[in-house]
Amino acid sequence: MSRGGDLALMILGFLNREPMHGYELKSRIAALSGHLRQVSDGALYPAIARLEADGLVERHEEQGAAAAPRQVLTITGKGRAELMRRLREPKDAEITDQTRFFALLTFLSALPSREDQVRVLRRRLEFLEQPSSFFYEDGRPVRAEEVADPFRRGMLLIARATGKAEIEWLRRTIEELSLPQ
């Protein structure tokens, strides 16, 4: 149980909203990040097959039409449970890695409990707040100003700006979600 990486998460996340076939999943995933995350056929179709083998999705051939007839995919109860589990208890790497955390964020609203949502955001916030979130030398964090290499200094400046924007958004959102409603 619990196979697959980001790709499996995204497939389940999209199918949780409505059934669709593989090719459409592909374009949805691409659109999600400005074609930044392109999915190859050789990754997508085997991933679907694995989800099916594990009973997380079902497939129904749509008749009529074309050469390669559409395989409409529907998430199962088991698939939905697995999606919720993965959103509720993401692995450390899914909190730590920006790209993977964004994949999580994309589907986080599918979690029915606000408390569970807040718990995930808090984990990310804690990670970003510890000063170890970037670039070490001789055992402790390096300040951008003291880095001689211009490219490494740039990385630090960018990382700092990014972190700041994200931390502010996380604090604001956690607060809003925590209000008694």
Next chain:
Amino acid sequence: MSRGGDLALMILGFLNREPMHGYELKSRIAALSGHLRQVSDGALYPAIARLEADGLVERHEEQGAAAAPRQVLTITGKGRAELMRRLREPKDAEITDQTRFFALLTFLSALPSREDQVRVLRRRLEFLEQPSSFFYEDGRPVRAEEVADPFRRGMLLIARATGKAEIEWLRRTIEELSLPQ
């Protein structure tokens, strides 16, 4: 030729500065991003072995000391050439993916030609400047304000802040490096 991903690039990048053994490479790579990119032994040692098999690094056992004696690694001429080639002509994915681009930036100063450095930065800038760099719906870019889902809206806000900071730094740095010197 031309095997390996980010990990091989980082190993070559570090060894280009000075010889060191595997365990130290491991801690350097971890320190580079605040333990964000952790390298497992099962990835590191095989990667070193591949580089050695390809003649890009050489290994000399350091005598004295311990149970598992240090294998001091030195980059070869061929390895240096391969590093330069990879820094000069990164693959699209290394420009597109933030994590991979940062790995490139870390070692970019090893490129002797400022023109070559600028060419790499320009590729990243062009990528960030095209509006397709984030989040599509119904065929064109989505504005944060019109996204109902609070988590997706957050992603857009964060991505916008990040992109802005990085674009500014890229423009400034390209200009500085382009000054006749």
Next chain:
DNA sequence: GCTAGCATGTAAACGGTTACATGATTAG
């Protein structure tokens, strides 16, 4: 005496990339 850190490695399972293969429909 035990734990943490130093130091190197192997093997199975997994998942992604790249290239290949097929074929219908639609727009220029």
Next chain:
DNA sequence: CTAATCATGTAACCGTTTACATGCTAGC
């Protein structure tokens, strides 16, 4: 008529993860 888009898949290769395996040294 031709190219792009729709639509699904397979197979070889590659690199990572995870777990296992070993053993020394230093500090508590």
